[in-house]
Amino acid sequence: MQDSASPCTRNCCLNDQDICLGCYRSLREILFWQSASAEEKQMILRNCAERKQKSGK
Numbered sequence: 001m002q003d004s005a006s007p008c009t010r011n012c013c014l015n016d017q018d019i020c021l022g023c024y025r026s027l028r029e030i031l032f033w034q035s036a037s038a039e040e041k042q043m044i045l046r047n048c049a050e051r052k053q054k055s056g057k
Contacts, residue, residue, distance in 0.1 A: 004041040006033060007048055024048040024055070 008030075011022030018027040025033070029044045036044065 003038050004045060007045060019051060024051040 007023040007025065009022040013021045014027060015021055019025070020027075020030060023030075025044060025048055029047070033041065033044065
C-alpha cells in the first residue's frame with residue numbers, strides 16, 4: 001500500500017474537541033501521523049472525510 005501524503009492544509013486551528021479546522025484530524029492523529037503505518041493513515045483520512053462531511057464544509 002502506498003504511503004499517504006499528509007492532509008495538512010497549513011491552516012491549523014483546533015476547535016473545542018481538539019479537531020483541526022483545516023484538515024479535520026484530531027490532535028492525537030496529527031501527532032501520530034509520522035509514525036503511523038500506511039493502513040493507519042488511510043483510517044485517519046477516512047475519519048477526516050467523515051468529520052468534514054459532518055461539519056457541512
